[in-house]
Amino acid sequence: MRLRLVPSETNINFFRFAGLTFGASVVAVIASIILFLTMGLNFGIDFRGGTTIRTESVQSIDVGAYREAIDALDLGDISITEVFDPTFRDDQNVAQIRIEAQPGEESASTETILAVEQALQQVDPSITFPAVESVGPKVSGELIQAAILAVTGALVAIVIYIWLRFEWQFSVGAVAALIHDVAITIGLFSLLQIKFDLAIIAALLTIVGYSINDTVVVFDRTRENLRKYKTMPLVEVLNLSANETLSRTLMTSTTTLLALLALLFLGGDVIRGFVFAITWGVVVGTYSSIYVAKNVVLMLGVKRDWSGTDKPKGNKFADIDA
Template sequence: MFKPVRLLPNKTNFDFLGKRRLALVLSTILNIASIAMVFVVGLNFGIDFQGGIAIEAKSLKGDADLAETRRIGSGLGLGEVSLQEFGAKDTILIRIQRQKGDEACVANASRLLTKAMGNGWSMKPVADTQSGNLELTAPGRISDDQAAKAAAAVGLPENLVRSGTSPATVALEQDQRDEWCQQVGILVAKDALASAYDFRRTESVGPKVGGELLHTGIISVGLVLLAIAIYVWMRFEWQFGVAALIALVHDVLTTVGLFAITQLEFNLTALAALLTIAGYSINDTVVVFDRVRENLRRYKRLSLVELLNVSTNETLARTLMTSGTVFLAVLALVLFAGPVLYSFSIAMLWGVIVGTYSSIWIANASLVYMHFRPDRVRPDDDEKEKTRITDVEVRP
């Protein structure tokens, strides 16, 4: 007969709550550092929140070669370019960071213009730095047909490129030039990948839409944390709900701080990681709280600190088993999932660690500092327990 493998002895007696002051100091430092890094360094917002370009493309040569496409995209001078399969192996979604209306954008437009119209055609910013005006140069007088073709080549409305003598001024406000540069970015990407892909859809995400997504994301995280706290409050006592909320805020803050320190891209995937971490953390916390509630009725003479230690030790093997298996699964994502899920995987890896830590030290310690009294356990719970025991005793 094989004996079952045990991660820990049948009974452990670690003094977790005896280290609560040290944990409080460590957590306070982590939270303050996280908030400071967010305001001082800032988050590296991705296309979802900062705005940018999204292009859906279908490979003309079978399965899409992401590695080669990524290599081409990184050499376009468009900044951050991310790729992912989109529904099928031959279809990809190309995301390009929001383009600035600077000289690099105008230089890209000038190359497109020269390629479409021939040598002698170029474009540069007008020296007046207070406007977004452009200067279009041609080898001779610009005809109506040439003006229309030149406008199409660089993504400008036809009425902005006028026929006549060269050079011609294209009148743009600075914000108009910023928006025009998104079209230039799309044209540059399409020009570089036209031989390998058929382009199905293009979108330009403006900063307003990105800002709305960020605002909505922050609200969603806040509502999730509040809803979880209310659930724990209704299931246990209000002190348990507040303790769970404190632990969840701790987990979310430190994870956001991780993004600020490492400058990993913070996008909708990272936001999903925050919500997943909150769900994972509260699952572990509720397991400990369930055991605390059971032991409140079982050990009437234990102090709160002793009772919390007993409850944490009794659930320790389950906690380590759950955390260990999730940690290994997420570690596999970090190592093998690739760049698309990298931010999510790193956040989840940290979330497993900090979520386990907060369940043991933050949530439990909060009950101590709120002076929760074991004798105030809900009387109806005691009555239900007595009724259950009586039924068992008298049952034939």
């Protein structure tokens, strides 16, 4: 007996409020862009520059105690992570502390670093500081450019893949859904001023992968049904395909969210921003695969007959079943 989150005979009309849902998505994307341009993002140390201090101690590292000691110095954004390595000795406990660049400085000053060291020595007298490194504005700027290229490259590669696998209309629908997901996620981070660092870039790429996977499942079933029901109106074919894949969509989203919510509430501050971004991305990705991608395909229309003698011109790979 298989578990189904929705009955097999489910027939939800996803296009009943197509104008409202698609219009809301357009408004949300525009609002996100405005928020990004006006409020900006709360960039972390990776993008703003700062100083990294490596510590070693024979005592176990208490991240909470470290953070409490440094917070008293009012240095702004502080990141503390414990470093694990199988080559470390049993009594070698290593942590990495990152401090954002102070106003008017490219990195933390000697006085600031000394104050941090003294504060940590109050917590753990055995602590040592084997390395101090700074990330200047130039490196931070290069990281921002690399992050933009990574996200843009992922979107371009996905567009090419969808175009080869399906029709160009599906490719446009898929990229519209991806832009929707990424833009709204960035807008939410801008609105809430959640720290935006390289971990969030990784989360955005994960969102792109998750969203396109869900979209491809719906599109693949749509292509099958377009061949099977040659006279059925396109809107009904899209509805049928969404309903047939709804159980799979909800099952995947629900199981993913269960793991993410556990990490969100129990994973700690270090990964909370990353997990929050992916959690939000799973929700909007599931929404966009149904209410954004399919709406775009419906507006553009699709060639109904892909049989051997009438293949789409200029797209000889459209019928590849890979």
